[in-house]
Amino acid sequence: MKNIVFVSALLLSFAVHAGPASNIAWTPETLNVVKKGDLNKGKALAESCNSCHGETGAGIKAETRDDETIPAIPALAGQVATYTYKQLRDYFDGSRSHDAMTAIAKGLSEQDAADLAVWFSSLPMPQNQANSQIAVRAEKMVGQGDGKRILPPCSVCHGSRGQGEKMDIPALAGQQRDYFVSSLLAYKSGARHNDVYSRMRLIAQQLSDAEIKELADYYQTLK
Template sequence: MNKMIQAALLGLFATSLAHAEPSSQVAWTPDKLNFVKKGNSKNGKELAMQCAACHGDNGVSSAPEFPSLAGQLATYTYKQLQDYKNGQRAHPLMTSIAAGLSDQDMADMAAWYSSLPPPRNKAGKKDLDIAERLVFEGDGRRTLPPCYTCHGSSGQGEKMDIPALAGQQAEYFTATLTAYRNGERHNDIYSRMRVLSQQLSDTEIQELAQYYQQLQ
């Protein structure tokens, strides 16, 4: 990440940091990273059977309101499960499910989903000029850095808390960014997505959702 982008991000997050409450209880220490890395995917596959109704047998959801988890970074999935359990992320069903999982269960499930091939695009290709500009150029007038600086040029995500977006359900993606924008969701580290999403229009969010859904 170059210095101009770093400066833009720091400027965006400085105000929120001064008043921010902890958005997660997950601390990515070397031991924690190693713990998640060593998750048992075989056990995770068995545990994930309870998730198939919403997230699909192989982590690819057929319902647009539920996210696909196949190919997602293990660290990201682990963090989300922890956040559901600890109350940093609210969802009646997921909170109930996460409450019954141990740390090892979460690491195992995260390992299983990360081992699966990511969703393949079934929506066809569309020209999405607005989304492409935001992904690769950002918008300097609004101090919006390009999306690829965090999520990767192919939507593959980055280690720890930045999710893979390629192939994700467009409806779920739209709902997620909207929830960040209105403050309904608040488990993003340093309020990053809350700050950024507040500068996006409905049209931009919808185009970004379609753009990432059609990546493979």
Template structure:
């Protein structure tokens, strides 16, 4: 009960003062489009995604080549289909921006986005090794949150096993730690702003860089 009250206390002021940061409206038509996406068509479309997101949708960690740092690329395997669909449409309509993904998404129809979403959702989530660091602090944030900072436990939205939830709350289990940390940092400094009612921005702004790194490692190794 305390956890639920904490969550309600966190959400209530946002609902009153914030505006949605995405143009996606989850109408029955849109939900059915994603639900009935064509997996086989999505598999065909995903051939062009392999060079960045991996042959099994596992993503890629940050690495340095020839003195150039290549950014981490998110794992998409096992990701909630509605979340993938929303991100592709957000890239397409300008709610989210990326040098490569914006142009790619603009070349996809709504049906293409749905087909890709269900294909990646059908893949098994990545299995990553445990981190060589103490993750007790991250585990506490996931299971209990922090009442002093009005931070709800992560599991309330993202699930006890980091599996994500319908409609568009992402799965976090198995996500590349480098990408996870970069994403929370982008929410924290406002570079990313397509989270509905600013929820992730407000959460990230209260997390230290060390807490973000711990959470990233915790979810990467979660199965």
């Protein structure tokens, strides 16, 4: 019940901030495209993704070579298919941008995006173990939120095991730590703005950078 009150309070504030975050609407037609994604075609197409996203779709850790930091690459394995589909279409039409991914997504048809989304969702979720201790603060934010800041628990949307939820709520369990951090910082600054109803921007704006890092560690330990 408490969760419902939190979410309703948040939804009210969305109405004020709502903008054209994404062109994807969950119509029966769109859902059908994803539902009809072809696993085998997706598997074949995914060969071109593996060099970056890893052979098992578990993503790649950030790395420092010489003085340069090579950013982490997100895990795609076990991801909610409709979420992956939406991200590929968002890169395609510029709702979300990133040099490499925008170029790649522009080369994919709607059907390709659906095939790839279905393939990656069929793979087991990654298990990227955190190497630091879990902060009590992060655990509390995930399970209870913070009433003082009208922050709902992350778990009401992302699930109690970080498994994600239909349609556009991503799984977070085992996500690459540094990608998780950079995603939240991008929502916080508004550089990433493809979250419909500003759901993640409004939350990220209220999180400190330290909290964001703790949350990233927390989700790495979930399976």
